[in-house]
Amino acid sequence: MVRKGQLTMEERQTIITLKNVGLSYTEIAKKNKVSVSTVSFHIKRHSGANSDRKRSGRPKATTASEDKFLRVNSLSDRRLTGQQLQAQLNSGRSKQVSVSTVNRRLGAAGLTGQVAARKPLLRRQNKRKRLAWAMKHHH
Secondary structure (H helix, E strand, O other): OOOOHHHHHHHHHHHHHHHHHHHHHHHHHHHHHHHHHHHHHHHHHHHHHOOOOOOOOOOOOOOOHHHHHHHHHHHHOOEHHHHHHHHHHHHHOOOOOOOOHHHHHHHOOOOEOOOOOOOOOOOHHHHHHHHHHHHHHHH
């Protein structure tokens, strides 16, 4: 069992077939002249055992029910901003969630939190007054 490298398609199929017949990993390894770990690896990989396995990665900051809470609250009052929704969500949690997380969850649901209104643009008349005042008071 000093062999290195990949198994051929036929060898892999043989391993899976022997497992389906009911042989143990050790018996399959001896028949195919490979290690038990190789047999184990190929059975797990190619027999569909890990197709539905939970993937690793960073866990989400919010649960599905919290995502629903954000969605429902945003729909019930469309004027709520991301910061207001964040405050509502964080009031009952020990671990705080950021505004950007709230906005991402709303975006995933096809919604957007309200954005604070910008200051109104100055009219020409007021711009002239403001400019005159600035020139007069500038040192």
